[in-house]
Amino acid sequence: MTKYQIFTIDAFTDKPFGGNPAAVVPVPADQPLTETQLSQIAAEMNLSETAFLTPTNASGPNAFQEASQFKLRWFTPTTEVNLCGHATLATAYVLFNKLDNISSELRFDTLSGELVVRRGTDGYLDMTFPIDIPKPVDINDDVKLVVASIYGEYRDSIEVELSPFLKYLVVHDPNSSESDIIGLKPDISPEAYAGSAKGSSKDFHSRVFAPWVGIPEDPVTGSAHTVLAPFWQSRLGKKTFSAEQSSKRVGHLEVDIVSDSHVQVSGRAVVVLEGHIDV
Structure with missing residues (x-):
């Protein structure tokens, strides 16, 4: 031994x-x-x-x-x-x-x-870390199923984007709040996805689920913020963020897009x- x-x-x-x-x-x-x-x-x-x-x-x-x-x-x-x-x-x-x-x-x-x-x-x-900029995906029945597993139903207003390297699926309801994200009770499907919402106490809040690698919910996910930072850059018009991952354990991150290719977490x-x- x-x-x-x-x-x-x-x-x-x-x-x-x-x-x-x-x-x-x-x-x-x-x-x-x-x-x-x-x-x-x-x-x-x-x-x-x-x-x-x-x-x-x-x-x-x-x-x-x-x-x-x-x-x-x-x-x-x-x-x-x-x-x-x-x-x-x-x-x-x-x-x-x-x-x-x-x-x-x-x-x-x-x-x-x-x-x-x-x-x-x-x-x-x-x-x-390398930046991983998500792009909108075509909405098919599989995507609608994932969205419904998070929010209880699919709605046309919900944005869905996929990051090319890490394959994080970002699901964002523009009408959801910080408390909505905290209160999510997804019916987990064998997919990985990150639900995110603009925050009040932070720039944005998120939760991350990855059952396909044996993690039903990840408490705090640094890698997801290489995707969430560029996602929120285009919506908030800024490059530096104070973020919270709103799992039961809660985690706090400072995130800065330092170049076209990298994010500092x-x-x-x-x-x-x-x-x-x-x-």
Whole structure:
């Protein structure tokens, strides 16, 4: 048996038991895990994502402290995913606050390319992700079924857009309010979709459902905001947003469209558990 450190981090919150929990497993380069072991650990943790990181530009006993570049992978309890914001935030938090990493900027090699996380101000970590601009979809019977599963019925006023890379389906009722989003009780179908509404206390509020990857509802989804930011840019005429994901756990994000190709998603995190796992 080999022993690995493991952490549970609540991301996009500054208080335990809020935001979105992610497990983080540092994997030394000389102690790699097999694909089966990665999946088994993620299933055992049974959180929306478990992150596995390995240093790539440092080695030896101090690699996690000295490295600035890492291989990073994310697994749900059932599958590997292309991008996960809250588990990236959790990973950077572990490196900076639990493993004493000396860098001011971390670079992660992922299925979505290179992601950069920097130390921000007031406890925030700033993550730079590729933008994923959603486009209107043709309304067919399948789309109407998804819309009805969210709002109880299909209405012609409801906007539906799909992001090309992450395949988030954004469903927006211009007549819905913040309280409407909070009160949604979808009849979950095997689709992934994000319901969103203009807010009063925040620029916009959202909820995210992804049963097709084993997550009935994701509490706070950093990756969804690479889609929601350009969606709301065209409606609010701005590039910087204060956002809330209105799940039961609630999460707070600061989002900034920094270029035509990238979005900065910022948040705080807290550690709620640390220990070891034997594999």
